[in-house]
Amino acid sequence: MNSVVTVRGLAHRYGRYPALERLDLEIRPGVTAVLGPNGAGKSTLLGLLSTGLTVQCGQIRLDELDSRRDTTRYRAALGFLPQTFTLPTNLTVAEFLTLTAWHRLVPRAERALAVRAALEAVDLLDRADTKISRLSGGMHRRVGIAQAIVNQPRLLVLDEPTVGLDPRHRRELRTLVRTLSTDRAVVVSTHLTEDVAAIADDVVVLDEGTLLFAGSLTELTGGGIEAADIDAAYDALTMGEVRR
Amino acid sequence: MSVLRVALLRGSALFGVPVMIVLGIIAGQRGADSWSVDWFWATGQLQQHGVLLVPLTTALAAWDASRNRRLGTALLYRTYPRSPLASALLDATGALLAGLAGWATTFLVMALNVRGGGHPYWSVVLLGAFGFIPAALVGVVAGRYLPRYLAPPVTAALVWLGLAFGSSSTKDVVARLSTVDRQCCDVYTEPVPTTIAGQWLWLAAIGLAAVAVLSWPRLPHLVPGVLGSAAALATALVLISSTGAQLTRPRPPQGEACRTEGEVTVCMWPEHAHDVDAWVAAAATFRARFADLGQLPTLFIENGLRSPSSGAVSIGPVRAYQSPEDLVASLAYSLVPPAPECAAIGNGGYGFFPAATTRSLLNGWIRYRLQATAPSVSLVPPEDVPALDRLRALPADQQAQWYHAVVEAHRDCSTNPPRVP
Numbered sequence: 189m190n191s192v193v194t195v196r197g198l199a200h201r202y203g204r205y206p207a208l209e210r211l212d213l214e215i216r217p218g219v220t221a222v223l224g225p226n227g228a229g230k231s232t233l234l235g236l237l238s239t240g241l242t243v244q245c246g247q248i249r250l251d252e253l254d255s256r257r258d259t260t261r262y263r264a265a266l267g268f269l270p271q272t273f274t275l276p277t278n279l280t281v282a283e284f285l286t287l288t289a290w291h292r293l294v295p296r297a298e299r300a301l302a303v304r305a306a307l308e309a310v311d312l313l314d315r316a317d318t319k320i321s322r323l324s325g326g327m328h329r330r331v332g333i334a335q336a337i338v339n340q341p342r343l344l345v346l347d348e349p350t351v352g353l354d355p356r357h358r359r360e361l362r363t364l365v366r367t368l369s370t371d372r373a374v375v376v377s378t379h380l381t382e383d384v385a386a387i388a389d390d391v392v393v394l395d396e397g398t399l400l401f402a403g404s405l406t407e408l409t410g411g412g413i414e415a416a417d418i419d420a421a422y423d424a425l426t427m428g429e430v431r432r
Numbered sequence: 433m434s435v436l437r438v439a440l441l442r443g444s445a446l447f448g449v450p451v452m453i454v455l456g457i458i459a460g461q462r463g464a465d466s467w468s469v470d471w472f473w474a475t476g477q478l479q480q481h482g483v484l485l486v487p488l489t490t491a492l493a494a495w496d497a498s499r500n501r502r503l504g505t506a507l508l509y510r511t512y513p514r515s516p517l518a519s520a521l522l523d524a525t526g527a528l529l530a531g532l533a534g535w536a537t538t539f540l541v542m543a544l545n546v547r548g549g550g551h552p553y554w555s556v557v558l559l560g561a562f563g564f565i566p567a568a569l570v571g572v573v574a575g576r577y578l579p580r581y582l583a584p585p586v587t588a589a590l591v592w593l594g595l596a597f598g599s600s601s602t603k604d605v606v607a608r609l610s611t612v613d614r615q616c617c618d619v620y621t622e623p624v625p626t627t628i629a630g631q632w633l634w635l636a637a638i639g640l641a642a643v644a645v646l647s648w649p650r651l652p653h654l655v656p657g658v659l660g661s662a663a664a665l666a667t668a669l670v671l672i673s674s675t676g677a678q679l680t681r682p683r684p685p686q687g688e689a690c691r692t693e694g695e696v697t698v699c700m701w702p703e704h705a706h707d708v709d710a711w712v713a714a715a716a717t718f719r720a721r722f723a724d725l726g727q728l729p730t731l732f733i734e735n736g737l738r739s740p741s742s743g744a745v746s747i748g749p750v751r752a753y754q755s756p757e758d759l760v761a762s763l764a765y766s767l768v769p770p771a772p773e774c775a776a777i778g779n780g781g782y783g784f785f786p787a788a789t790t791r792s793l794l795n796g797w798i799r800y801r802l803q804a805t806a807p808s809v810s811l812v813p814p815e816d817v818p819a820l821d822r823l824r825a826l827p828a829d830q831q832a833q834w835y836h837a838v839v840e841a842h843r844d845c846s847t848n849p850p851r852v853p
Contacts (some may be wrong), residue, residue, distance in 0.1 A: 240507045263513035274503035276442050285439045290435040291512040291519065 191216055192373035193237065193343055198246035200216045200232050200397075207232040208397045211246070215343075218389035219369045221423060222377045228394040231347065232270075236346045237375060238268040248396075251345050264293045267341035269332045277321035281312060281331055284320060285338050292339035306334040310364060327355035333364060344374045350383055362386045374392040381418040391418075393425050400425045436525060443496040443526030452485065452534030459534075460541025469749035470548030471702045472617045472683075475556050480614040481538050482560050483595045489531030489564050490571035491588035496523045497575025498583050516689050517653055520576070520646040524568040531564040548619075548749060549703035555614050555628045559635070563611055567591065569642035576646070604677030607632055610796055613679055619701045619749070620736025621680035630671030637664035685737055695719070698747070700734040707750040714759035715745075721801060722759070722767065724828045725835060729766070757802070763796050767835075769842040787841035792851040794838055795830070796820050819852045826853065 189412045193215035200208040208229045222230050235241035236248060239255055239262065249254040249367060253262040264393055276284055285303040294302045310330040315323065320331060329349065349365065350358045366387050368374060384391060384405070391408045393401040401408060409417040440446070459481035468474035496519065496732040500506045509519065539557070574587035598610030611631045616623050644657025689705035691698055696715040698708050711732055719728050738744075745766045750759065768791065771782035782788075796812030797820060803811075808820040823831060830853065837850035 235762055238507075238511045240510045260513045263511055266511060267513045268508060270504070270508050273505045276503075278446075279438065279442055287435060287438045287442065291509070291514045293513045363484065411469075 192251065192295045192353050193375075194247075194249045195237075196249075197245045198236060198243070198248065200229075200236060200241065200244050201204045206214075206397050208236075208394075211399050212401065213392065213402055215373050215375060216390060217369070217371070217373050219374045219387045220392060221388035221391040222375060222386040222394065223379070223381075223384060224400075225379075225426060227396070229397040230394055232397075233392075233394065234300060234345055234375065234377050237343070239263055240264060240268070240270075259291075263374050265342045267292075267336035267339065267344040267352060267422075269336045269346045269349055270355035271351065273332070275320045275328060275331060277319065280319055281307065281334070282316040283321070284331065285334055288335040289338045294339050302338050302340070307340040309337055309368065310334045326353060326360065329353060329357065329361060330364065331369070332359075337368060342372050344368060344372055346374065348377055348379070350378065350380060353391060358383075359386075365416070380402050381422065384418050393422060435522070439522045439718045440526050440529065442521065445526030445529050448530030449533045450494045450527060451531040452488065453537045455485065455488070456481075456534035456537030457541055460538040460545070467502045467546075468542055468546045469751065470550050471546055471550035472619050472621075472703070473749075474546050475553045476614050476618075477618045478539060478542055478552075478557060479560050479616065480611050482535070482563060483592065483599070483612055485531055485538070486563055486567045486595060487588040487592040488534075489527050490591045491566045491584040493524050493527035493531055493571025494575035494578070494583040494587045495571075496581040497572040498527055498578075499523075499575075501580040515647075515648070515650060516652070517643065517647045520569075520572045523575070526573045527571055528568040529562055529568070531568065532561060535561050535564060547752075548706070551618065552640045553617055553623050553825075555625065555632075556616050556623050559611060559628060559631055561614070562632065563635055566639035566642060569639050569646070573632070573642050573645050577617040604679075606673060608672050608677045608679065608682070611635060616679050617683075618680075618736075619703055619734070620683050622683040623676050624675050624681050626671050627677065627679055630675075632666045633664045633668035633671065637661045637668060640664060655823055673828075676768060682736060688737055695730045696732065697730060698732045699737060700747070700749075700778050701737060704734065704749045710750050710756065710759060711747055714756060714763055717756075717760045718763040722764065723833050726832065732763070761799075761802050764802055765795070767798060768794055769839045772842055772844050776846040785842075785845040786847060787849040790838050790841070792816055793819055793852075797823055797835070800824060822852045 191214040193213075195211055195213035195215070198208055198211040198213070199206070211233070222233060225231050232241065236243055236255075239259060241254050244427060248343055250262050250265055253265060255262045259263070282303055285306055286299060289299045289302050306311070310333050312327065312330055312334060319326070323331065333346075333349070334344070346365065350361055353361060365374060365376065369387075369389070376383070376387065378410065388405050390404050391401065392399065393408070405418070408421045410421070470476060500509050512519070570591070574583045578586060587792055595610050595612050598606055599612035599614060601607045601610070608627060608631060613623070613631075613633065640657050640661035644654050644661060647653030647657055685701070687702050688699045689702050689708050690789045691708045691712055694710050694716065696712055696719065698711040698715060700708050700711070715732050722728060729743050729745045732747050733744050734747055738779055745763060771788070772785055775782040775785040775788070793816045796808070796816060798807070799811045800806065800820065808817045808824065812820050823834065826834070834850055836851065841847040841849040
């Protein structure tokens with residue numbers, strides 16, 4: 189399958205501290221989970237993919253768009269859900285999504301339809317006119333997803349989307365992410381191997397800014413797709429037993 | 433669903449607009465003594481209220497612009513393809529709307545309270561409204577770059593200091609750059625167009641500089657902003673300097689509203705024609721009360737109407753708080769002679785001359801002539817009470833003699849004032 193995102197020679201430093209080193213990566217349609225311990229470089233990779241961080245060295249291409257040269261068009265084809273952010277509680281869900289659609293350059297004539305489609309995708313159509321302040325925590329997260337897909341992005345970047353959710357809402361969100369990945373690339377940062385087992389097609393494992401693994405889930409686990417299999421493979425990778 | 437409407441719902445406009453309208457009502461009534469004498473005077477008063485409303489607008493804009501950092505959405509906003517400048521301008525609309533609502537309310541309240549005629553000097557009036565645009569943009573810059581919770585109060589305080597102290601500066605250029613044209617205007621003065629044009633450009637320069645900062649790092653927006661700001665600033669300084677930073681100039685008389693009754697003639701600007709009758713009555717009362725002093729003025733004219741003529745008493749528009757007795761009193765104080773030129777020390781002040789020691793007694797005596805039953809202790813300082821008591825006890829002709837001697841002593845810096853018998 190053709191790659192949606194191509195990463196070449198990507199490196200990033202915070203001052204003198206190297207956060208990512210010479211990363212080469214192909215991201216295909218479907219869900220790609222980014223795994224790694226704290227300080228592995230997951231947030232930096234997602235920051236660079238989402239253009240929240242400026243590329244210092246290397247290149248990221250989304251289809252034919254270079255994230256540095258074609259920044260505006262690249263961003264227009266991108267959806268992003270940060271790990272934490274506060275929704276404007278005094279707006280209704282539809283108002284917030286309308287504002288986001290404007291920020292994502294959705295043409296005025298298409299904005300209402302785009303908002304409706306996003307609401308349908310996250311199953312919040314009946315809450316379109318509800319104030320965000322009156323939504324539950326799980327619904328907040330779905331509104332967060334909706335704002336990330338309101339522009340029908342080719343690349344959807346989700347930073348720890350299931351953190352803080354109870355088991356039921358986590359299951360719902362996994363299903364949602366799976367659904368959203370049918371026609372786009374979804375990059376999900378997580379430290380929960382259950383998430384990876386449930387939704388990931390491909391896995392990227394990072395440690396200390398270095399790519400330890402990039403491939404399909406079955407390649408990582410040697411065929412197993414349960415969380416325990418992923419745990420074992422992950423431990424083996426991060427403890428230096430396997431490198432590829 | 434309009435994006436602008438959503439942005440206004442999200443921002444400070446919801447509480448900012450009503451608050452600014454209330455402040456606008458208060459500001460419009462404050463200092464106007466319940467009504468303004470004419471549109472020319474109201475023009476300057478309106479500018480003065482910007483000192484209150486503009487810093488608050490800046491604070492609201494800073495608050496709205498720092499929202500993303502307060503709510504942790506700054507990272508998300510950085511990933512949006514919409515230009516940062518467009519987002520910033522959208523952020524500024526709520527504050528701008530609130531500021532303009534406050535200004536429009538002030539204007540409306542003042543308009544309802546203008547008693548005399550004339551017309552607003554629109555170049556000055558609209559300069560005040562225009563000032564809200566750079567104020568909001570500066571607020572957005574502050575909200576984006578200063579510490580998120582400190583940005584609103586710090587920026588508001590700085591803008592207020594600039595407006596309040598700048599407009600009070602004795603340096604004319606600094607005062608003009610504050611753009612608070614509170615000295616503009618009066619029935620006998622009009623704004624200098626070149627200076628006002630310089631002020632418009634100065635505000636435009638500030639706004640363009642803010643746009644340039646907000647455009648960072650997008651060079652296609654940043655460069656025109658910087659160049660435009662520099663050009664506007666340079667032109668503004670040239671224009672303001674070319675007039676010596678002069679804000680107003682004499683307004684050529686366009687007719688007089690005069691009325692003569694008996695020996696009294698009162699002439700005022702046409703815009704104050706409705707006050708002529710009140711002054712005619714006051715002048716007649718004044719002349720009757722001080723008839724024992726001999727020859728009294730017969731001509732009473734308003735400032736700037738004619739070149740000063742000997743013996744004419746200067747009058748002005750009647751203020752809301754002035755009763756007919758106040759008008760008589762203001763004419764009576766014209767009996768206090770000016771200090772001699774030899775005592776002048778500049779800036780309208782004067783140094784010592786012998787007759788200066790009688791001025792408080794003279795003022796007290798005039799007050800006594802206006803309110804015959806008032807006790808001396810309420811009319812003069814304690815040290816002059818015995819003298820005033822003795823003066824009051826004298827026959828009218830001797831009081832007049834004393835007065836004329838006092839006037840005579842004011843003609844030079846060597847004549848001693850008369851002693852009260």
